[in-house]
Amino acid sequence: MNKISVAPMVDRTTKEFRNFFRMFNKSSTLYTEMISAQAIINGDIDRLLKFNDIEHPIALQIATHDKDYAKEAIKIANKYNYDSININAGCPSDRVSNNKMGAYLMSEPELIVSIANEIRKVTDKPITLKHRIGIDGKGILEDDRLMDSYEELLEFVDKVSNNTDINKYIIHARIAILKGLSPSENRTIPPIDYDRVYRLKKERPNLxxxxxxxIKTLEEVENHLKYVDSVMIGRQAYDNPMLLNEFNISRYEIIEKLIKYIEENKEVKPYHITMHSLGLFHSTKYSKIWKNVASNSRIESTDLKNFLKELDKE
Known part of the structure; x- marks a missing residue:
């Protein structure tokens, strides 16, 4: 499954989720939540950046609009030994766009070049770029720019690839509408166009x-891999994590691992990990029962042990 990654998701791909995910999948690349360069510079860096060795391979995703902030943030992040650095040029949130970050950056490929090249001065880790196939900048960009053609996508990628050493491009196959839609609406309302991404790979085979x-099924993953190098799954990997159960271990065994993790990590509130496991029994008869147990903010390992006893009765 090294051809699969789990998308960076705010409030979802936390350290606790990543440790839960590694209980049944060791090879898929994981991402941090999107973290702003300024947060790294000014914040509690251990809380933001520290992770366990088991989480490898893991990428740090940063959001920034300033090459100097980016350089300083990665200098700080270097001590944590992420496997790669990912620049976010795809987040469609209008709050992010108003700060000239996320998908807004697609309107300024020269800025992405500057950011990437400043980051390169302080790290030898691979630098990658996550972006959309285009943007609708109405109400955000000065010229209300619409970038919604294959030719514009190709021009954007060429400007970045010809002027940086970025070789990996993670492309969400929808445009981002920078104003008027919520992030969740931006994941569903703009029409999806996989063919545009396939064409880019065909015409730029070196990338x-x-x-x-x-993307929701492994069958879809296999089909995409006929045309591109790898596949990133987002909400489906979170809502139905057993989709990526590469060891084919049972849910019973995973809960045993959860119990061990909780009992060995007393500094972590148990709820902060179980809240990310609500999809463990997705589409099974235990789904509602498990969600009731795992979503309890006062949950303890004994509650999980009692749940396992109920499973034993079946």
């Missing part, structure tokens, strides 16, 4: 192209 957006 490592990873496709993202609306």
């Amino acid at each position: 490592n192209i990873e496709i993202n957006g609306g």
Whole structure:
């Protein structure tokens, strides 16, 4: 499954989720939540950046609009030994766009070049770029720019790849509408266009192209891999994590691992890990029962042990 990654998701791909995910999948690349360069510079860096060795391979995703902030943030992050650095040029949130970050950056490929080249001065880790196939900048960009053609996508990628050493492009196959839609609406309302990403890979075979957006099954993954190098799965990997159960271990065994993790990590509130496991029994008769147990903010390992006893009765 090294051809698969789990998308960075705010409030979802936390350290606790990543440790839960590693209980049944060791090879898929994981991402941090999107973290702003300024947060790294000014914040509690251990809380933001520290992770366990078991989480490898793991990428740090940063959001920034300033090459100097980016350089300083990665200098700080270097001590944590992430496997790669990912620049976010795809987040469609209008709050992020108003700060000239996320998908807004697609309107300024020269800025992405500057950011990437400043980061390169302080790290030898691979630098990758996550972006959309285009943007609708109405109400955000000065010229209300619409970037929604294959030719514009190709021009954007060429400007970045010809002026940096970025070789990997993770592409969400929808445009980002920078104003008027919520992030969740931006994942569903703009039409999806996988063919545009396939064409980019065909015409730029030297680039490592990873496709993202609306992918829900392993059958879909296999089909995409006929045309691109790898596949990123987002909400489906979170809501139905057993989709990526590469060891084919049982849910019973995973809960045993959860119990061990909780009892060995007393500094972590148990709820902060179980809250990320609500999809463990997705589409099974235990789904509702498990969600009731795992979503209890006062949950303890004994509650999980009692749940296992109920499973034994079946």
